[in-house]
Each structure stands twice: as structure tokens, then as C-alpha cells.
Amino acid sequence: MSSWVRVSGAFMVGAVAMGVAVAAITDDKPLLTVVGAVVGGVVSTFAPDLLDRMREKAAATEALGAAAELTPEGSGPAMLLHASRGVVPFEGRERELEELLAWCRNSEAGRLRLLTGPGGVGKSRLALELARRLGPGWGYLEVRDDGEADALARWRAVEQRQVLMVVDYAETRTGLSQLLHEVAGDEGRRVRVLLLARSAGEWWQQLGGESARVRQMVAKAGPGIELAEQVRAGKPDRNLVAEAVPYFAAALGVEPPETFWVELGEGPHRILDLHAAALVVVLRSQRRSGTVSVSVGHVLEELLGHERRYWLQTAKARRFLRGPFGLSVRVVEQTVAAGTLLGARDRDQAVEVAGRVPDSVASGVVADWLRELYPPREGEDDGEWLGRLQPDRLAELHVTRQLAGSAELLQACLGDLDERQARRALVMLARAAQQLEGAGEILQRLLPEVASEVGSIPAPRETLIALYEALPYPSLLLAEAHALLARRILDSAPPDAGSGERARWLSSLGIHLTALGRPADALSVTEEAVTLRRKLAAAYPDRYRPHLANSLLNLGEALSELGRLADALPVTEEAVTILRELAETYPDRYSLDLAASLANLGVRLSELGRSADALPVEQEAVTILRELAEAYPDHYSPELARSLTNLGNRLLELSRPADALPVTEEAATILRELAEAYPDRYRPDLTSSLNNLGVTLSELSRLADALPVQQEVVTLRRQLAEAYPDRYRPELARSLYNLGVTLAALGRPADALPVEQEAVTILRQLAEAYPDRYRPELARYLLNLGVTLSELGRLTDALPVAEEAVTVLRELAEAYPDRYRPDLARSLYNLGVTLAALGRPADALPVEQEAVTIRRQLVEAYPDRYRPGLARSLYNLGVYFSELGRPADALPVEQEAVTILRELAEAYPDRYRPDLADSLYNLGETLSELGRPAEAADMSQEAEQIRANLDGC
Structure with a gap:
């Protein structure tokens, strides 16, 4: 028996980074506003005071247009998918509609609600249907980007009735808190603000840390309504496609196909994809006879093909494609991509944008052609001179593909940008990175260069914050970008910035530095964040204790990464104590944070060799997260998987591999599905889970497995x-x-x-x-x-x-x-x-x-x-x-x-x-x-x- 002994199964996953969420994800829906009619001509025989009032009314209505998103125009077939067109009658979402209607009609209800869901599930269409069902007693205003500060004042200058205000892409709105301040002060007249976003991330938490009025609005709003992909329970996706086909045919002025076949694959699917499939069925039926066959998985591709034919037909009609100096098909495609990505504030800038495309020319004729393809929103005289390809998911696909396919175009489109172009381009790519890995790679490679340019233009801080909150988190591709932006935002803070603002960005920077494997750099900024937040929590406990707990968790992680295990434990225990008290009072809001802190505490105890003490802590975290994941599987499954991974570790450390195996297998199953859909975000978690599964099988002597x-x-x-x-x-x-x-x-x-x-x-x-x-x-x-x-x-x-x-x-x-x-x-x-x-x-x-x-x-x-x-x-x-x-x-x-x-x-x-x-x-x-x-x-x-x-x- 005289043999060497190996150490086996010793290296499993460490801490699960669930302490602070620093992500804000945007939706891909277009923007729309319904506003009152503009006053027309004025008869000169009116009395002067009446004439003045009418002129003031007309001026106020025109000013309101500057704060509102208006209906986009355009001739491409994809425009029929825009929510404002309402080509297909509204379908499903009855539970969500009833909840929102009750909220609007209840005079005692809070003024703010949050509606979240991935791009293409119908958030914008639901908001429009809500406005329709509220009836004529309500006005509807969709607030334009950069119009938040005085949107309500402009509305009140025209209308005194109750109003539903909708803010799309809420994550990217730097003026959102100003809007809510105005809404909070609008006494006696009913105002409801509906925010549309892909998820409730750091931006939502920070909104809850604003002034007392805004904080109360956010707290009363609750967790929000999350739209699932399935539109109506019990109604097959195939039926939704079939019912939409005649409506798109009528909109195009053609006969619907008698027979067609739609390949769906596994569902449910987002309503935008289903309607896109129906539109493609109609378009394809005009080009071929017999039964039309369409795959939902390829509808955006095909729809893009129809848009491409539209570009080429109009370019050919203008004779752009003729002669030795004519535009090639590639140049046409890239010109549309450049215009969609950057837009233009006037004709001169549109000419400059067209000239960025390799082998093209800076031509006013090309700029005019772009404007005819996708005109700006009606009445948008002081905003964009160019419109953009719609819907946004189609635009993101086209822009990402063109930039990824041409290094020259990439450099040309993301260099020498003004503030408006930089924000538009970077936020668009950040949205695209949620589903298109190529967009994330573009951001990772070029964001430092672009951020440097953004930092030199007027008002860079707001632009940087909007971009930071739009970037997906966690993300391997964008980890360096997150850290760079957090550092720039921190350094650009004005001298009179409050300690809470500084603590926010110190904490965020520490998180990203730790994630990048730089704990020594993270330690000092995280310690400063804890010091600031400890003072704030002592003065304002209700507002700042949650933030203090998050900073303590981050400090524990940094100390652990530096091998200071004994120092990491007490700060993590303090965070758990705070969050346990908060979760007892506000379980809906703080249960997830408590689970995250328990997961971190379990890791800290394990690192000190106290696996027996860590086990019940990890078990409590799994119990909390399992309940959350059962109610909201799309939202909480990742956190459950990470917590299951940690629980499996503790069982292994206690020589209980048979108990660890089903736990670790469940974690691996969840994370494999997530990593297939979002490789950039979940591949690291999957590798950790698989690593632990391998260790567990080894401990059970299942070496071949x-x-x-x-x-x-x-x-x-x-x-x-x-x-x-x-x-x-x-x-x-x-x-x-x-x-x-x-x-x-x-x-x-x-x-x-x-x-x-x-x-x-x-x-x-x-x-x-x-x-x-x-x-x-x-x-x-x-x-x-x-x-x-x-x-x-x-x-x-x-x-x-x-x-x-x-x-x-x-x-x-x-x-x-x-x-x-x-x-x-x-x-x-x-x-x-x-x-x-x-x-x-x-x-x-x-x-x-x-x-x-x-x-x-x-x-x-x-x-x-x-x-x-x-x-x-x-x-x-x-x-x-x-x-x-x-x-x-x-x-x-x-x-x-x-x-x-x-x-x-x-x-x-x-x-x-x-x-x-x-x-x-x-x-x-x-x-x-x-x-x-x-x-x-x-x-x-x-x-x-x-x-x-x-x-x-």
C-alpha cells in the first residue's frame, strides 16, 4: 500500500458574483407619440386677445412636438411591423392590460410603473393599446429622448386632462429623474408614467436612490410587469401567424396566399418574429406560385432581403448604379447602414455620413436618397434629418453585419463623431450586443477609442452614463469597456457632486476591476465606496443601507481575491445582516439581494475551511432563488444555477458527492441552455458548473464519465x-x-x-x-x-x-x-x-x-x-x-x-x-x-x- 496520494476534487467554483447588478438593457421597439392637433390658420377678424391666445396655443403645441416621439415615415415593407401602424389587431396580454388599466384608473395608485421584456415581445404595442382602452378622457404622450426635462410642462401648456406618459428605452434616458421630479409635483391632475425597458437593472436601482419624491414613486411602483414571450396562453404561434397574413396582404394591396407553411421550431416566439413571418409569407407569395414556406428563424434575414431590393430599386431609378463611377451593391448596403447607425442633424451632415462609406462619394444626391428611403419622424424639424431602418432589431442586424464585414467601414463609422452621433451609435450597438455577438465584439474592440473621443466633446458625462447603462452586464466582451466608462464617469464628476454619486461609481468601478482579475486595483476604490456609504447609511438608513450592503459584498470579494480571507468574512457577514433585515420588511424587493449575499457568505466560510457552517447558508440561498425562479424563470434561472453550483461545492467539501451530483447536474443543465442563447454572458458560468460536475463524477469513481x-x-x-x-x-x-x-x-x-x-x-x-x-x-x-x-x-x-x-x-x-x-x-x-x-x-x-x-x-x-x-x-x-x-x-x-x-x-x-x-x-x-x-x-x-x-x- 506504499503509494503516493493525490489531491483530487479540490478546485471548484469560487464566489458567485451576484452582489451588485450593474446592467441596463434596452428594448428594440420604435418610438411613437400621439399628441393633440396643431392649430391651423388663424382668421384675421378674431379679436386680438383671442388671436394671441390661439397663437400661444399653436406655439405651445409646436413646442410639445419637440418633447414627443412622433410616428416614423417610410416606404420599405419592414415599416409595416412598426407598432404605430397597428396593421394586425392587438392580441392577448389581457392580464397585463387589466393591471395597467386598473393602475391608471385608481386615483390612489402610484404614478409610475415599469414594463420590461426582451425586444420584440410587444411592449410598445401594449402601451398603445392601453392608451386606446383608456378612452378620450386620457391623453397620451411618448416622451422623446432628451425631452424628459420639460415634457410635462409642455403637455400642460396644451392640455389639462389626465395623461399617460410613455418612456421607451428608459435605461438610456439621462433625464428620467428630471421627468419624475416634474410628475411628482403635478398635484391635482392625474399623471401616469409607464417606463418600457428590457430589464430592471442598475438604472432602476439608482432611480430608487433619487430624491424622496422620486424614491417614493419607485418604491410604490414595485417590481414591475415582465412580459413573457408567449402572447396568449393556449393559442399556438402558428395561429398567430396565420391570422396576421390577411392583414399584411391588405396593407400591401395584394391578395393573401391560399396556402402557406411556416416552420416554427421550438417556441414560444416573440410577436415581432411571428408578424415578421406573416409579412414574409405575403411578400414571398408575390414572387412565386404554389405553397409558400417560411422559417421563423430566418424571417429577419428574408425581410432584410426585401428591404435590400427596395434600396436597389430606388437607387437604380436614380441611376446610382450606372457608369464607371456608379455605386456598387455593397456600397448601397453600407450607405444604408451608415445612415441608420449615425443619422444626421441636417443635410450637410447626411452628405458627410454618406461620404464615410468606402468607395462612395460625399454627395447631396445620395443624402437626399437616404432621406427618401427612411424619412425623419413627422414634425421633427430640430432633431434628425434622416430616419432609420425599422424595426430596430432589423436595423441592428443590418448594421452589425455590415460593420463586422468591413474593417474600413467600421473605422469610418466610429471615428470623429459628434456627441449625438456617438451616443446614437454606441447605444445602438449596445442594444444589438444583447443578441448579436458580433456587435459585442465591435464594442469591445472600438469602445476605448470612441469613449476617448466622447470624453472630449461637450457634456460628455451624460453621454457616458447613458452608454454605461445601455451596455449588457455581465459580459466578457464588454468588461474592459465597463471599467473604462466607470472610471471616466467617476473622474468627470463635478466638484459639487454628492458623496452618494461618487460612491455609486466607485462601487461600480470596483466590481468591474475585480471581474477583470485586478483585485488589488479594485480594493482601494471599493474601500472608499464603503466608507462613503457607511456615513450615508448612518444619516439616511432607508435610502443607503441597501447600497452599503452591496459595497460590503464587493469589498469581501476583492479581499478574497487577494487572499485576505479572514478580512473578507466579517464584511460579508455585515452585508448579510443588513439585507436580511431589509428582506424581512420588503421581501419582494430584497429577496434576490439576500440570496446573493448568502451565496457570497457561503463561499467566504468555505474558503476558511468552514464548509459545515457554509452548507445551511448555501441551502437558504437556493431555497430563496428556487421560489423566485419558479415565479419568474426567465429572470432568476441564472442566479439559481449559480447558487446550485455553490451548494454542490459545499456538499463535495463535506464528502457528500452523491448528494452533490443532482444539484450540480441541475445547475449544468440550466446554464447550458443559457450559454447556447447568450454565450458571451453565460459561458463562464457554464464552464464552472461543468468543472464541478466533473469533480463530482470523479469523487463518485465515475472516471470514464x-x-x-x-x-x-x-x-x-x-x-x-x-x-x-x-x-x-x-x-x-x-x-x-x-x-x-x-x-x-x-x-x-x-x-x-x-x-x-x-x-x-x-x-x-x-x-x-x-x-x-x-x-x-x-x-x-x-x-x-x-x-x-x-x-x-x-x-x-x-x-x-x-x-x-x-x-x-x-x-x-x-x-x-x-x-x-x-x-x-x-x-x-x-x-x-x-x-x-x-x-x-x-x-x-x-x-x-x-x-x-x-x-x-x-x-x-x-x-x-x-x-x-x-x-x-x-x-x-x-x-x-x-x-x-x-x-x-x-x-x-x-x-x-x-x-x-x-x-x-x-x-x-x-x-x-x-x-x-x-x-x-x-x-x-x-x-x-x-x-x-x-x-x-x-x-x-x-x-x-x-x-x-x-x-x-
Whole structure:
């Protein structure tokens, strides 16, 4: 039984970063406003005062137009999908409509509501239907971007009746708080503000941290209404497509096809995609006879094709495509993309935008053609001179594809932008990055350059904040961009900025620096955020205690990343205490934050070797998140998966792999689905979950099942580490380590060796930079590398590796005995085996004696966990005594080893009977040397009987 011992299953997922959400995601719906009629001509015979009042009324109505989003114009077939066109009658959403109608009609209800959902689910159409059902007693105003500050005042200058104000793309609105201040002060007249957004992220939390009036509005609004993709329960998507086809045919002035086939795939689908499929059915039926077949998954592609034909037909009519200097098809496509991305404030700028396209010319004729393709919104004289391709998802697809396909166009479109163009372009790409990975790659590559230019233009801070809140989070591609923007926003704060504002951006910057693998840089800014928020929470507890809790969680994460585990625990515990109190008072608002803090606390306890204390904490987090995920699966499933991953870790640490397996499998299943849909966002979580699944299968001796899982993890993490070395090289090293352990356990040490050597190389570099954080892992990696070298017969190479592992772990065990003594005992055991194999039993003896001493102490505290290790050390100690000619000293330790192994073999015969047979054989040899042949024969006979039974099996 004298063999080297590996450390297996030791490296699983660390903290789950759920402390602070810093994401704000925008919708892709177009903007629309219904406003009162503009006063027409004035008869000169009216009295002067009446004439003046009418002129004032006309001026006020015109001014209102500057604060309102108006109906877009355009001739392309895709415009029929715009919510304002209402081509297809409104369908479903009865529950949401009833809730919103009750809110508007209840005079005691709050003035603010939030409507969220992914792009294309019908938020804008629902808002319009709400206005229609409210009836003529209500006005409707969709607030234009940059029109928030005085939108209500302009409305009141024209109308005194009650009004529904809709703010689309609420996440990107820098003037939103100003609008709500105005609404809060509009006493006596009913005002309702409906915000449309893709999700309630950091922007929504920060809105709740504004003045007392605004804070009360946000608190009364509650969590908001989240639109699911399915429009009407029980109604198949196929029926929704079929019912829409005749309406689009009527809008185009053609006959609907008699027969058609729509391939849906798995659903439900977003209503925009279903209506796009219906429109494509009608368009395709005009070009071919027979049954039309359409795939929902490709409708945007085909719709884009119809728009492309529209561009080329109009360009051909203007003779743009003729002659040696005519525009190519590629230039036409890129010109539309440039105009859609950047827009233009006047004709001169439209000419400049057209001239950005490679091989094109800065031509007024081309600019006029762009305006005819997609005119600006009606009445928008002081805003955009150019309109844009609609719907937004179609525009995002076209722009992303053209920019990704041409480096020249990319550079031309994102350089030398003014403030308006920069914001429009960057926010559009940020929206596109939610579903188009190419858009995220464009932002990652070019945002630093563009942000630098944005920082030099007038009023850069508001632009930067709007962009920051529009970027998806978490995102690998945009991690550097988030940190850069947070730093620029922090540095651009005015001298009179409040401490709450500074704390917000300090905290955000710390989060992103930690995510980038720069905890040392994150620590100072996070500590400053905690200091500021602690003072604010003391003065205004209701407003700032939640923010303080989030900053404390972030501080705990940074301290943990720096290896300061004892310092990380109390700040995390303080955060949990705060959030538990908040969740008891406001469960709907703070349950998720409490679960996040519990998850982090579980990790902190585990890092300190207190897995038994961590387990109930992780279980509580899973319970909370499971309830939330059952109610809102699309929203909370990711957090549930991360928490399940952590719970599986704790069960593994407590030697309960059978209990850990279903938990870890559930986490992996959830995250695989999420990563397929959103690879940039969820691939890291998936790799962590798969890594833990591989460890769990290994612990259950299912090595053949574990191997492909661990190989997949290494492949995924190698890709991540190549793109983001600071963040993912440690994770790559851990997955290499686990793969090496499995290969060695499968009897493949030659395959394990290069894997383990690569892991050690990475950890050596990390330990030099962050010794407190990575030296423990380096020691364990060295321990296993030494074992592999020994198994391959390379003992002289194995010895210095084993000695280095002992040196490192001895220092760690002196500082943290509870955590590192087990690893020190393993390293001593392996060093003893290596010395003995090199023919140096005298050197091996004191090393093994120290291992026995440590393991005796461990067995007293945790007998179930450490008795097998003690038995191995006793066995080897007896061997070394015998080799040194000291059978009398060998006897008692070998007898103790046999006693322990008898008990273990009774409980786990398959696992421990071979070790018992070896130990009995050695004990028999020692008894024979001491002149006790009868007893020696009994031991030998029992050993032979066990071996015979094993062979028979």
C-alpha cells in the first residue's frame, strides 16, 4: 500500500458574483407619440386677445412636438411591423392590460410603473393599446429622448386632462429623474408614467436612490410587469401567424396566399418574429406560385432581403448604379447602414455620413436618397434629418453585419463623431450586443477609442452614463469597456457632486476591476465606496443601507481575491445582516439581494475551511432563488444555477458527492441552455458548473464519465484565457489540474503529465504576483505533479517537486492550521514515499512520523474523513521501520493500521479490502521477524484469503 496520494476534487467554483447588478438593457421597439392637433390658420377678424391666445396655443403645441416621439415615415415593407401602424389587431396580454388599466384608473395608485421584456415581445404595442382602452378622457404622450426635462410642462401648456406618459428605452434616458421630479409635483391632475425597458437593472436601482419624491414613486411602483414571450396562453404561434397574413396582404394591396407553411421550431416566439413571418409569407407569395414556406428563424434575414431590393430599386431609378463611377451593391448596403447607425442633424451632415462609406462619394444626391428611403419622424424639424431602418432589431442586424464585414467601414463609422452621433451609435450597438455577438465584439474592440473621443466633446458625462447603462452586464466582451466608462464617469464628476454619486461609481468601478482579475486595483476604490456609504447609511438608513450592503459584498470579494480571507468574512457577514433585515420588511424587493449575499457568505466560510457552517447558508440561498425562479424563470434561472453550483461545492467539501451530483447536474443543465442563447454572458458560468460536475463524477469513481466533461471544460477555459488572461488563467489552471487527476486515476500518467505541468507553470506565475492567493493551489499542484513523475519512474525529478510542496504547505499550515494541515499531511506522506523509493528510508522515517502526528490530530476531530489517511501513513511508517531493521517499532503501528482498515473494510469492502490485505501481509512479515511464527501465519493466511476472494470477484 506504499503509494503516493493525490489531491483530487479540490478546485471548484469560487464566489458567485451576484452582489451588485450593474446592467441596463434596452428594448428594440420604435418610438411613437400621439399628441393633440396643431392649430391651423388663424382668421384675421378674431379679436386680438383671442388671436394671441390661439397663437400661444399653436406655439405651445409646436413646442410639445419637440418633447414627443412622433410616428416614423417610410416606404420599405419592414415599416409595416412598426407598432404605430397597428396593421394586425392587438392580441392577448389581457392580464397585463387589466393591471395597467386598473393602475391608471385608481386615483390612489402610484404614478409610475415599469414594463420590461426582451425586444420584440410587444411592449410598445401594449402601451398603445392601453392608451386606446383608456378612452378620450386620457391623453397620451411618448416622451422623446432628451425631452424628459420639460415634457410635462409642455403637455400642460396644451392640455389639462389626465395623461399617460410613455418612456421607451428608459435605461438610456439621462433625464428620467428630471421627468419624475416634474410628475411628482403635478398635484391635482392625474399623471401616469409607464417606463418600457428590457430589464430592471442598475438604472432602476439608482432611480430608487433619487430624491424622496422620486424614491417614493419607485418604491410604490414595485417590481414591475415582465412580459413573457408567449402572447396568449393556449393559442399556438402558428395561429398567430396565420391570422396576421390577411392583414399584411391588405396593407400591401395584394391578395393573401391560399396556402402557406411556416416552420416554427421550438417556441414560444416573440410577436415581432411571428408578424415578421406573416409579412414574409405575403411578400414571398408575390414572387412565386404554389405553397409558400417560411422559417421563423430566418424571417429577419428574408425581410432584410426585401428591404435590400427596395434600396436597389430606388437607387437604380436614380441611376446610382450606372457608369464607371456608379455605386456598387455593397456600397448601397453600407450607405444604408451608415445612415441608420449615425443619422444626421441636417443635410450637410447626411452628405458627410454618406461620404464615410468606402468607395462612395460625399454627395447631396445620395443624402437626399437616404432621406427618401427612411424619412425623419413627422414634425421633427430640430432633431434628425434622416430616419432609420425599422424595426430596430432589423436595423441592428443590418448594421452589425455590415460593420463586422468591413474593417474600413467600421473605422469610418466610429471615428470623429459628434456627441449625438456617438451616443446614437454606441447605444445602438449596445442594444444589438444583447443578441448579436458580433456587435459585442465591435464594442469591445472600438469602445476605448470612441469613449476617448466622447470624453472630449461637450457634456460628455451624460453621454457616458447613458452608454454605461445601455451596455449588457455581465459580459466578457464588454468588461474592459465597463471599467473604462466607470472610471471616466467617476473622474468627470463635478466638484459639487454628492458623496452618494461618487460612491455609486466607485462601487461600480470596483466590481468591474475585480471581474477583470485586478483585485488589488479594485480594493482601494471599493474601500472608499464603503466608507462613503457607511456615513450615508448612518444619516439616511432607508435610502443607503441597501447600497452599503452591496459595497460590503464587493469589498469581501476583492479581499478574497487577494487572499485576505479572514478580512473578507466579517464584511460579508455585515452585508448579510443588513439585507436580511431589509428582506424581512420588503421581501419582494430584497429577496434576490439576500440570496446573493448568502451565496457570497457561503463561499467566504468555505474558503476558511468552514464548509459545515457554509452548507445551511448555501441551502437558504437556493431555497430563496428556487421560489423566485419558479415565479419568474426567465429572470432568476441564472442566479439559481449559480447558487446550485455553490451548494454542490459545499456538499463535495463535506464528502457528500452523491448528494452533490443532482444539484450540480441541475445547475449544468440550466446554464447550458443559457450559454447556447447568450454565450458571451453565460459561458463562464457554464464552464464552472461543468468543472464541478466533473469533480463530482470523479469523487463518485465515475472516471470514464468525468473525463469528457473535464476535457470540455479545459477547451472552453482555454478559449476564455486566450481572450481574457488576467481573469481566466487561474480557472484554466484549475480545470487542467482536475483533468490531470482524472487521467492519472484512469491509469494514464503519461497523458496526465503535460496537463499537470501546464497547470503548475500557470500557478507559478500567478503565485509570484499574488502569493497569498495562489500559493496554496500551487502547493497542491506540485503535490500531484510529484506523484505523476514518481509513477512514471522519474523519482529524481519528483523529489524537488515534493519537497517544494512540503515547504509551501508547512508555512501555510502554521498560519492557517485548520485549513492546510490535511494538505501538509498529504505532502509529507508523498515526500516520504518518494524518499523511500529512492532508497532513503532513514530520511523518509521522520517525514512520515510527522504525517502520522498530524493525521492523528485530524482523526480526533473528523474520524470519518481522515481515518483512511491515517491508516496509509501508519502502514508506510511500519514499512520504513522494517527497512531500517526496527521490527519492534514497526509492530504497534502496523497493528494499528490493520485495526483501522478492518473497520473500514467492513463498512466499504470494495474500497478497503485490498489495503487490508496488504497491511495484514506486512504485519505477518514483522511478526515473523520478531519470532512469532504462529501469529505471522494467521496474518498471512487472512491476507491470502482476502486476495483470493478479490480474484474471484
